[in-house]
Amino acid sequence: MSSDNNKKGTKKQQPKGPKNYLKMFWLGFLGFVAAVIFFFLCASWGVFGQMPTFDELENPASNVATEIISSDGKTIGKFYLENRVPIKYEDLPDYLVNALISTEDERFKEHSGIDARGTLRAITSVGSSGGASTITQQLAKLLFHGEGSRSLPKRITQKAKEWVIAVKLERQYTKEEILTMYLNKADFVNNAVGIRSATRIYMGKEPKDLTIDEAAMFVGMLQNPAYFNPVRRPELVEKRRNVVLHQMARNGYITQEESERLQKKPLALHFTPESHREGIATYFREYLRDYMRRWVKENPKKDGSTYDIYRDGLKIYVSIDSRMQKYGEEAVEAHIANLQEEFFIDQKNNKMAPFYKINQKEVDNIMMRAMKTSERWRQMSEQGKSESDIIKSFDVKTEMRIFTWKGDRDTIMTPKDSIRYYKHFLQAGMMAMEPQTGHIKAWVGGINYKHFQYDHVGQGARQVGSTFKPFVYATAIEQLHYSPCDSIIDSPFTMPRGRYGISKDWTPQNSNRSYRGIMTLKQALAGSVNTVTAKLMDKVGPKAVVDMCRDLGISGDIPQSPAIALGAVDLTVSDMVAAYSTFANQGIYVKPIFITRIEDKNGVALFNAVPETKDVVSKDVAYAIIKLLEGVTESGSGVRLRTTWQGAGYKRVTGHPYKFTNPIAGKTGTSQNNSDGWFIGMVPNLATGIWVGNDDRAAHFRTMTYGQGATLALPIWGIFMNKCYADKGLNISKAGFPVPENLSIRVDCTRIVQPETDDVSEGALDTEEFDF
Structure with a gap:
């Protein structure tokens, strides 16, 4: 019996059967699947880090640059943290999309965010056959959690988040929308975020204008934009581009022959960096930025929050014409570069140079x-x-x-x-404006924004010299009913102490210290005769002239002193151009406009410009001033716009003579000691003002040879207008100024005494003996 018990106690366990192993396998497999599902659920619940909400998926956060769009439809600048301007799918060329799919995600149209075949291939080959990230996964990474980590646990959790987000993106968006979002978000380095910025910066064109090989280059950069940088490593980028072309042929988007032909083409870069200090209209863009900072505070969103000009993707439509802006910058550069050489020569023997x-x-x-x-x-x-x-x-x-x-x-x-x-460098400020609309078409605030940030158009006020004289003449013609043909005597003149509050006698001198006797007002302004202007000031009084200037939109400080008759006042180029434009616009002042429209990123209008106008003088008076100003270019200091006159060093500084034959109204100006040179010139549909001088007033040319407005500033107008006339698309007028019906002021002066020489210098400001 005991032996039976021992047998029972020592009975061997039966070996596990196949059913038991199968059961354990399925339990293990289901446990693994449950663990994987739980792992991904944890990722979707935010256990491994915050996940995007439904609203965030609907409107993924992104920084969209504000675009500055010229009147001729060109993007001339942007305000941005990321230089990115999104475009629509229909603006993407087919071969760009095909190149992207061929290279980055061949089964993009088949999967739902995760490429199972690609993932399995990557796992089995331990990554040696390439990664398995789909375009949707790459978009998820760009949108919501950035670059991966080097830590293996973090990489695994980030990959899980990436997969979850990719699936959600596929449910939320169409394939076309995903492709567009990806290309709009990708960073192509060199301040090129998104495909539109990239094509503009590297190729100088819009995405729709890309060729097949150019599209392949951009797709090739996506693997590692910092490494495949076409500016720094063109050879590597070309090889990578050829890989993309090969992939396009492999997937049937282009033929093998076409691929081989395109692979032989060199990279055709047209690298034009877009930064706040580069490109065209840099001074204007900075002026616009300051204006927009104030505008967004005064014009909040419907919810009370403030627009962000760097993130909210506004579109600012400006009055600047990109062509005229380019011509203005070229004219300033061409003249000032040559003039600068003469300035250095002028300073050679000056121990205090440049002062x-x-x-x-x-x-x-x-x-x-x-x-x-x-x-x-x-x-x-x-x-x-x-x-x-x-x-x-x-x-x-x-x-x-x-x-x-x-x-x-x-x-x-x-x-x-x-x-x-x-301090040796000559600076310039130039603005061109349409008198009838007030639209500013060109704004050149200096010679180089990178090195000289001070804006000489809207920011810098300088002494205007003889360009102020037309305001005195306009006041006299309006109040005293003078005409350009009325006579006046050019003779010594003294304004006695006490008159208009002056503390001592004032005896202004003409620039050549001589007097011409009887002359018409037209001749007097053409010759910029100081004594005649002083006599007119004596007749109307400083207050009347200041009131006229206010009506003409001049906002700068103007003292009620007789000395302003000769330009003893600091004003901006923008104010002077707007004031002169009033005469070209038949006596109606139009406040300058530089923004015509502002839209939000959805195209909803936030602002539309409404012209601000004011009747200042009658059409007859305005036309009389125009005829006076035409006299300056017919026989005065502006005559060199019409002749073959060269003068001392003139050709060396200005190039060939201009020989304009059309009616031009203009006025030169020179301040004391040749510190400031001005020219304001007008044709019927364009008024342009130019100032030239050094930032420091003590730095200037020694003599009037180069120091007067006719040599400092006038040539820039000539170069600019020649370029504008050559561009027929601008339609700059060569016609005469419109004559008012029933003109009551005599403007046809049949007897005009011509100057002894075509080399007529304007009267420089003479205030040394005047206490104001």
């Missing part, structure tokens, strides 16, 4: 002011450096990159020497 008529103490004061407003001074002050240490640092030689008209140059000099070097 004239000041002593060493005054030079030291100028340099100290410049040092204290420099970036170096600001940074060292913030670091707690003493003033004496900061001043010493300006005498220590250092490596720097400086501006020259032949390109930026690396050099070694002290910061103080660099300040003095930059």
